[in-house]
Amino acid sequence: MGAQCCPMDTPDATTATVPVSRIVSLARALADETRLALLTLLTCYQQPLCVCHLVEHVPVGQPTVSHHLRILREAGLVTVERRGTWAYYAATPLARQVLDDLGRLLTEPATASA
Amino acid sequence: MGAQCCPMDTPDATTATVPVSRIVSLARALADETRLALLTLLTCYQQPLCVCHLVEHVPVGQPTVSHHLRILREAGLVTVERRGTWAYYAATPLARQVLDDLGRLLTEPATASA
DNA sequence: CAGTTGTATCGATGTTCGTCAATGCACGGG
DNA sequence: CCCGTGCATTGACGAACATCGATACAACTG
Structure with missing residues (x-):
């Protein structure tokens, strides 16, 4: 850990x-091919x-699809509404954005805009 | 797989x-606390x-930091430039955006804009 | 009430991944 | 020329995860 490698000390940032x-958390929900395919469909x-x-x-x-939909729901990317026997999933505005x-x-x- | 659960068949989307x-790939690079801390610092x-x-x-x-920096570099989120003994990493415009x-x-x- | 269908949960399994200790490598200084 | 320093790589280990089969649960149907 040399003393002259970087110009200044890095604050806590x-x-x-x-x-x-x-x-x-959001990135982890998107970091799976199956989940992203489901989200794209929705x-x-x-x-x-x-x-x-x-x-x-x-x-x-x-079962795997249900598992992934649960993860997407906990990340706020999809919502679920039960009508009778079926469960209907929809993408949230956050997912679309x-x-x-x-x-x-x-x-x-x-x-570069920022 | 009922016939009347959804209004229409879903095309390939x-x-x-x-x-x-x-x-x-991009989401997987961001889906780790250490990597995101490094990227935030940069x-x-x-x-x-x-x-x-x-x-x-x-x-x-x-070694773990080097490992994560490699992943971030392969994802196009950071660049590396070697000067003498040291290796200097910087965030790309993609990472900032x-x-x-x-x-x-x-x-x-x-x-909801989209 | 029994049977069927759609969905969620549970246990197990194989794989991926984050981390570390040890080592290798490139560079600069004595 | 040898040694110290900064960084990358390797191998190993434990945890997390994606997947499946089996099962449980809920709701409609006859």
């Missing part, structure tokens, strides 16, 4: 407006979709 | 402008920082 753990449709339809569009079983922003950042050539 | 795997400073300084600000050892966007989404009360 707790200038973050949002706690780091909150961003990590964001493409204004109509809520039931679990049995979602199962047909991802290469995993129904996150996917919209990330998609824009990954397509645009990194125009 | 490949309307995504960005491949799912690309978003997953985004708070315009000056690149060397590894020995970063090590002092996270509760893990130097991602943290800015996510921070804004998690503080604002979900104003």
